[in-house]
Amino acid sequence: MRAYPLNDVKYFTRFRDMVDGLACGNEDKPGISWFTRRGEQRDVTLGQWRKDILALQQQLIRMGLVGKHIALLGENSYEWIVAYFAINCCGSVAVCVDIEQSNETIEQMLKMADVEAIFCSGSIKEICLEYAKEQMPVIPFSQDDQLTDIHQLMAQGAQIIAEGNADTQVEQNVTGDMVASIVFTSGTTSYSKPVMLSQEAILTNASDSIANVTIGKVVFTSLPFYHTYGWTCAVIGMMLSGAQVFINGNLKTVMRDLQLSKADTLLTVPLMLETIHNKMWAAAEESGKANGLRKLLKIRKFLLALGIKKNFKKLEQLREKCFHTLNLVICGGAHMNSAIIEQFYCMGLLVVQGYGITECAPLISVNRNKMFKFDSVGLVSRHSEVKIVDGEIWVRGKNVMMGYYKQPELTAEAMSGEWFKTGDLGELHKDGFLYITGRKKNLIVFKNGKKLSPEKLEEQLKKIPYVQDVVVYGIASGVSSDDVQVAASIYPNKAVTEGMNSYDILETLQHEISQINEGLPMYQQIQMVDIREQEFSKTALQKIKRHLI
8 A cells, every 4th residue: 555645734732722723714613513312413613612612711710720630520521522621721730530430549530630620520420529528619511500510600701701801811821831631541450540641742642643544524432531542532633623523421322323423434442343243243143144244245355455446235235234324433442353344344434443542642553544454553643753672662752741640750660761661562564554462561471481462362262253352361370470371261242142051151162262272382372261250340441451350
């Protein structure tokens, strides 16, 4: 595939400049949309979005919250977006917190980040009030009879502006190198760490994301805003592309809202695509059409390899049934099976996989619309630089964090000068494509000195139809600590194993695993299999929390 120019993109260093830049001349253009529980569409124009942000900014200034750490706790919503921008426009810091955590963890995060005010949704209001103990403002996103909510603050701020009393000095003091967010890492291998990201880091990274990938006119996302992928790439980046962004904050209505939005572009995580893929094949098997589908996909794959783009009506109909109006999916947050990506491509759906990490705001690399490889995480983004040190991916650039908040020792451990050590293992090929081979902390070390990335085996095991999720790990098998055998903990695919008892599932899996073992060196072969009854504990982006296994 030939290289081609990056998309022409605007770059901003401050959120205030982005707000003006997007709204200027586009005041009546729909910017952010969503559906109510009843399925009614709500649209906010870029002009109204700007007015709401500036109004809330003035009220935050009036409340003495300039330069303070202000937490955002809640499901995805328009109000969440307005609050974040207003916080940054007045030089304050948005502390983004995952509300799926335990009450104790949430309180710990608020304390760790020195929070002095809280915006929250109704579902978590009581926890926030208990933490605040009347010592700091707690502001609900939705209308509230007991507390001053965000809508009242916006109305008060709009009045300040209308009366000509707006404070313009504060925003002039805001610079791109100021901390915009404290975002907590997902904590898949340890406790979450508070990452400081500057305004310029986030905005540069967002523009880089759409410089690489050409987006459609209508985008849908349900990715959580408190995660950098869901915020930088799925909201800021998509708005910068000029798309109308449909947001979703209710998992129960995701598929309904996706269909109603008539989006051509979706940002999601592998789990959603894998679920659709599994349901598609389960339906094909049940209807007796699986073999025919396999033949069609095989023919289409062969023709595409020859550069022949012949359409197949049955594959097109299947794509529309599974994905409606979508023709592009941007997938990140976790590793995606390349075989599934290739199958969807043969059906007419392009899935571009990317790679990022919270400390890098998050995007490091992404595949492009006309320049991609199914098994790669793409090309390094414009303002990032990657090098491989002893197999580990190191990154430097404008998108790299300012450090972990009040944790200089951890920061020093993670950085080598300007380079951030990701902890991910990978390879950077001569053609510029980056490949992830595993996680440094997950390596299984054997007594013969050899090492194994469990992710490689996990990818093979996930190809077994009976496997929903799997974690491969090393387990002590002798007297010495380095006498290790490979074990696999498997959560079965309930749709495929329906009607089978535990013994049948285990016997079937052991037969499949024996075939995989035949192609592996003795020390890498899976010796023990554990069948789980409960799903693995996962992060918001559906990564398995390995340290809890």
